[in-house]
């Protein structure tokens with residue numbers, strides 16, 4: 001699902017919309033022992049469930065909305081994220097919330113980092129192009145249900 005994203009030198013990865021943690025578990029398999037994963041989820045029961053399921057010092061589960069992730073990065077002494085992996089339902093968000101999340105994503109992403117966005121509908125290509133210099137869209141049948149994956153760089 002994450003293509004050939006390079007996690008070898010990552011210090012911090014941000015996950016937006018960790019839900020029931022399917023991606024969280026996969027990201028933890030890919031990152032190194034010193035890397036942190038900051039996982040954001042607005043649904044408190046999902047956060048509580050994930051916290052009880054995952055016993056791993058590398059993961060920090062944060063029950064707050066995705067547009068605030070930069071504040072937490074700095075709080076945990078990171079300037080920028082090496083990669084941002086989002087399965088937020090962007091297509092359902094207000095324009096204001098979507099813009100706020102994408103502005104934060106470009107501001108807090110490392111120059112060589114990737115912003116991955118998983119979606120079930122391919123509606124946000126033009127919006128993502130407005131924020132990122134390079135946007136690739138592919139359809140992944142490996143996800144169930146199959147999903148569109150935007151892979152963006154600054």
Ligand SMILES: C[S@@+](CC[C@H](N)C(=O)[O-])C[C@H]1O[C@@H](n2cnc3c(N)ncnc32)[C@H](O)[C@@H]1O
Pocket residue numbers: 016017018019020021022023024040041042043046064065066067087088089
């Ligand atoms: C498609 S689901 C994520 C699926 C996830 N990858 C999993 O493995 O379960 C989208 C998630 O985004 C969360 N979400 C919605 N709005 C959010 C926001 N503003 N900030 C953070 N999480 C949000 C939802 O509660 C939901 O759990």
